[in-house]
Amino acid sequence: MDKNEVQLNSAKAWILAARPKTLSGAAVPVMIALALAWVDSSIKNSFSWIPAVLCMLFAFVMQIDANLINDYFDFMKGTDDKTRLGPKRACSSGWVTSSAMRTAILILTLVGCAVGIPLIFYGGWEMILVGLFCVLFCFLYTTHLSYMGLGDVLVLVFFGIVPVCVTYYIQMHTLTWEVFVASLACGFVIDTLLLINNYRDRDNDRRAGKMTLVVRVGERFGEQMYLWAGFLAIALGSVFLFYEHPYASLFPALLYFSLHFQTYRKMKKINHGKELNAILGQTARNMFIYGILVTLGLLLTPVRANAQQSELSHVRITMNDGTQREGYITRYWSDGGAFRVMNRKFRMTIDGNEREFTADEVKAVEFVVKNPESEINENVLSADVANPSTFRPRSVKRQFVHLESTSSAGDIFWWNGVDSQQMQLGTLTVSTIFGVRLKGDDVIVPFMTGNVISLNAMRIRYKKTERIDLVEYLDKRVLKGGKKLWTSIQQNPVLFTQMIEEYEAMRK
Numbered sequence: 001m002d003k004n005e006v007q008l009n010s011a012k013a014w015i016l017a018a019r020p021k022t023l024s025g026a027a028v029p030v031m032i033a034l035a036l037a038w039v040d041s042s043i044k045n046s047f048s049w050i051p052a053v054l055c056m057l058f059a060f061v062m063q064i065d066a067n068l069i070n071d072y073f074d075f076m077k078g079t080d081d082k083t084r085l086g087p088k089r090a091c092s093s094g095w096v097t098s099s100a101m102r103t104a105i106l107i108l109t110l111v112g113c114a115v116g117i118p119l120i121f122y123g124g125w126e127m128i129l130v131g132l133f134c135v136l137f138c139f140l141y142t143t144h145l146s147y148m149g150l151g152d153v154l155v156l157v158f159f160g161i162v163p164v165c166v167t168y169y170i171q172m173h174t175l176t177w178e179v180f181v182a183s184l185a186c187g188f189v190i191d192t193l194l195l196i197n198n199y200r201d202r203d204n205d206r207r208a209g210k211m212t213l214v215v216r217v218g219e220r221f222g223e224q225m226y227l228w229a230g231f232l233a234i235a236l237g238s239v240f241l242f243y244e245h246p247y248a249s250l251f252p253a254l255l256y257f258s259l260h261f262q263t264y265r266k267m268k269k270i271n272h273g274k275e276l277n278a279i280l281g282q283t284a285r286n287m288f289i290y291g292i293l294v295t296l297g298l299l300l301t302p303v304r305a306n307a308q309q310s311e312l313s314h315v316r317i318t319m320n321d322g323t324q325r326e327g328y329i330t331r332y333w334s335d336g337g338a339f340r341v342m343n344r345k346f347r348m349t350i351d352g353n354e355r356e357f358t359a360d361e362v363k364a365v366e367f368v369v370k371n372p373e374s375e376i377n378e379n380v381l382s383a384d385v386a387n388p389s390t391f392r393p394r395s396v397k398r399q400f401v402h403l404e405s406t407s408s409a410g411d412i413f414w415w416n417g418v419d420s421q422q423m424q425l426g427t428l429t430v431s432t433i434f435g436v437r438l439k440g441d442d443v444i445v446p447f448m449t450g451n452v453i454s455l456n457a458m459r460i461r462y463k464k465t466e467r468i469d470l471v472e473y474l475d476k477r478v479l480k481g482g483k484k485l486w487t488s489i490q491q492n493p494v495l496f497t498q499m500i501e502e503y504e505a506m507r508k
Contacts, residue, residue: 014104015089019067021284022139023194026063028291029159029186030056031042034489035298039245040172048171051122055167058115058131065108066138066391072101073142077208109135123170126229130166134158144380149213155194158189159323178243182294187230192260195226196267196283200276223268226264233290242295248297256290314368315348319361325350326368344399359383359398379403383413383436385444396443402437408501409470435494438470473503 007014034052075091077490090096096104116131123130125242138144141154164183167174167410197206198212214222232256240248263282270276323356327350345358365380385399401415414434437445477499478485489495 005439006093006120009096009100010093012094012193013090015473016088017068017071017096017101017104018064022067022193022292023063024284024288025159025190026059026163028190028287029163030059030167031185031291032182032186032294033164033179034171034297036164036182037168037171039298045186048150051119052167054119054122055163058112058119059163061108061112062138065105065112065135066141068101068105068108070139070142071096072098072105072280073163078275089416107112110139114382119170123166123173127166127170130162134162135282143232144192144330146212147210149211149332151198152191152192152213155191156184156258159190171215176237176243178245179241181236185233185239186291187234188233191228193280193283193287195222195229196276198225199223199267200280202274205488206442219271223264226267227261227264230257230264230286237294245298246302247300250299251293252290255295256286259286259289267497316366316368317357317362318364318366321479324361327351333466344397348402359400362400365400381413382444383437383444385415386446393474402443404434404495405494407500408439409497409504410436410441412436412494412496413444436474436496436500470500470503474499 006016034055038047054373057296071089073092075089091098091101112135116127116134119127121130137154138156141151145151145154149183161180161183164186165175165179167177194258195214196397198214199219202212202214202219202222205212213225217225233430234253237249237252240246259282263279263286266275266282269481270279314326315329316324316326318324327348329346329348345356347356359382367379379404380400382398383401384396385401386396399415401413404412406412412434413436433446435444474496481488485495
């Protein structure tokens with residue numbers, strides 16, 4: 001494509017303005033996040049393709065939008081003048097009028113919002129906040145933050161942490177340390193592109209008052225930052241070794257860093273001038289190769305690990321009518337990967353077909369293959385539980401619970417639910433809850449939560465038992481013991497049973 005023959009506001013002009021070569025920077029973090037979500041699913045058909053496509057489209061649209069915003073505002077500020085060393089820009093080169101660019105920015109911003117809004121149905125209402133921040137910082141980057149030397153921080157956040165963590169969260173509804181560290185590694189890799197761009201433009205940026213990080217620290221230290229950004233990505237990528245994804249760590253260490261180091265040496269040798277545009281292209285190539293290598297390494301996770309994960313999700317459920325069905329758990333109430341975070345419903349595949357079950361349908365869930373690393377009773381019962389929500393404190397609903405211990409006075413259960421104080425604030429926080437079902441009662445009464453802050457909100461005030469005297473005794477013991485008692489009960493839940501037995505002995 002001959003850039004010297006670009007007609008005003010033509011299709012060719014808009015393609016050049018969109019900077020298609022930069023789209024790899026938008027694709028890589030989403031690609032890595034989707035690969036992580038894919039391999040972390042116990043059964044592959046639990047992966048949802050619609051939000052995956054929407055996440056990738058949103059990343060592409062926002063990347064192009066950011067490019068147009070950068071083109072327009074750098075032109076208005078006079079940063080892109082005849083001394084520019086990098087590729088020509090649409091507004092400063094006269095390919096696109098400023099009014100047309102403003103219209104395009106508005107349209108693309110609206111398109112990004114339209115693409116992002118459906119993600120609310122997969123990731124929750126907090127996706128609105130994520131989208132607003134993405135749009136806001138698209139504008140703030142070029143207009144203010146890049147001139148303050150904060151561009152590298154924004155790349156780490158919005159090309160690493162945000163796209164990787166949010167994309168994974170939309171699929172799995174949880175986050176792990178592996179995902180967070182992988183997002184940092186991805187951010188450092190993509191930051192190499194900004195570093196070489198600012199390294200090339202350091203003299204022009206200094207004259208324009210654009211105090212990028214390279215301008216602030218100098219060219220020698222800028223070279224070292226470029227090298228160390230790639231090294232940090234490799235070092236952080238070692239997290240995959242601890243999560244049984246060895247190839248995702250090995251492939252980039254062997255291939256990507258070799259390319260990165262060669263590019264670094266060429267950058268030092270060239271040092272300045274338009275020749276550094278070749279290094280910019282090679283850096284973009286290296287960045288895309290990194291994404292491919294990590295994604296491939298994740299997808300090549302040893303089959304044995306996947307098989308084991310699937311078998312540990314092998315369950316047999318007993319329906320209320322006594323019939324039994326056998327299959328594999330694919331998605332839990334909060335998608336955390338274990339029944340420890342299941343409350344009201346779950347999804348499982350039976351003979352290749354996936355369906356959702358609720359506590360109202362199921363009497364019990366039995367693990368066919370018990371997790372050898374688990375010390376808890378993996379079998380789950382569906383039972384009536386007094387709702388801990390302060391909105392409807394006397395309502396009862398069916399939940400999945402674990403029977404922890406039994407005494408002459410009653411049974412102790414634990415499960416995971418939604419913290420009532422957090423519900424009042426409009427968010428959902430899963431916390432461990434212990435409860436008791438006294439002899440002769442049908443309802444399990446919750447009386448302690450893993451979130452100490454909400455201890456008072458979880459006090460027994462439901463009066464769903466005939467043994468109000470015992471309920472009040474347990475209530476006082478829990479409140480008096482505070483955090484220390486909670487820590488002890490976490491380590492040994494049978495302490496609840498002992499408290500009941502103590503009270504029975506006192507009455508006698």
